Amino acid sequence: FIEDTKAGLELRNFYFNRDYREDPGQSKQEEWGQGFLLRVESGYTEGTVGFGVDALALQGVKLYSSEETAGSGLMPSAYGNEAPDDWSSFGLTGKAKVSETVLKVGTLQFKNPAIGTSDSRLLPQTMQGAQIISKEIKGLTLDAGYANRINHRDSTNNQVMAVNTGGRRGIAADAGTTNESDDFRFLGGSYQVTKDLTATYYYSNLEDLYKQxxxxxxxxxxxxxxxxxxxxxxxxxxxxxxxxxxxxxxLGAMVTYSLSGHSFGLGYQKMSGDTGYAYLAGATDPYLVNYVQINDFANEDEKSWQARYDFNFASIGIPGLTFMTRYITGDNFERANGTEGKEWERDMDIGYTFQEGALKNLNVKWRNATARNNFNRATNVDENRLIVSYTIPLM
Structure with missing residues (x-):
């Protein structure tokens, strides 16, 4: 239990700037914060059934925010409501292990095709629930889980869940009902058919709202x-x-050709049916090939294409330096006036992890994006994010 325990403190400094090009109200979002993320993962007690406990302590400190620039998702704030000086949350997870099967109950971060909790701001999104993962059969991973509350990345409160109704996806709760649920569950897994091919299936259900x-x-x-x-x-x-x-x-497809440090990708995504794609609200990550920095390109009947290029500078003798750029364009969905909707986004990431010296393992990343559309002026934006992170191993 003690010998296998791991603990680390991540220091995450995050600057966010989003320039609204045509919003008649808020002209920009600009916030800057310092995050402290303490993660502790114990080993297991001896015996047929091993028991353990994990802990996640999160602390955010405001370095800059104002009423006019709040609401970036970095901290508990909204336009007209400046963020507090600091905020925090704490979660415990009990766990039990039998052979290659692990059960966890408590504060969880999910990452599978059914549900992906977001970690793209200062502090991560978490959920309250249970999960069991089994790897008893070689090449086969079975995964089942349940959640009844969600703590969003800019909040300290565990809340009930909802389905995302944003954009032109046309999703709505029925008359006389509310877009709320305290029951999300999933069941699925993946199987490595050959050393080159992996097949995955998941079923998920947000009670009363959608099944997938x-x-x-x-x-x-x-x-x-x-x-x-x-x-x-x-x-x-x-x-x-x-x-x-x-x-x-x-339907989504992404084909990527890699040669030395270069990667060239082409993606296609198509929505059909009476609504757009359904997934949990609150910036939860959807499992879509064209879900990118700002948009998900998942409006009703939307078709979208992506072209992407990555380069790892380790191939030319500069380990730790990476570059990514992509362009996504979508159309074929309906605007409020009945005409065709169109949107596009261009992203660029540059990251560097120091390889030696006093700054070894310090990571610096700049993320830049531009998004435009013809159906919502308030979401025509230019965006920059600067993230500096360093993890101190404690155990």
């Missing part, structure tokens, strides 16, 4: 030394669960 089947095939074709072709195919079928109008089919 998600399928995924990932194949990596090795061509030669330092050269490969990766194919990522995704399909989801979402339907209402009694109190909403959810009806969506989401």
């Amino acid at each position: 089947h998600t399928y995924n095939l990932v194949h990596v074709l090795p061509i030669s030394e330092g050269q490969s072709l990766k194919t990522d195919l995704r399909y989801s079928r979402s339907k209402d669960d009694g109190s909403s109008n959810v009806d969506n089919k989401a």
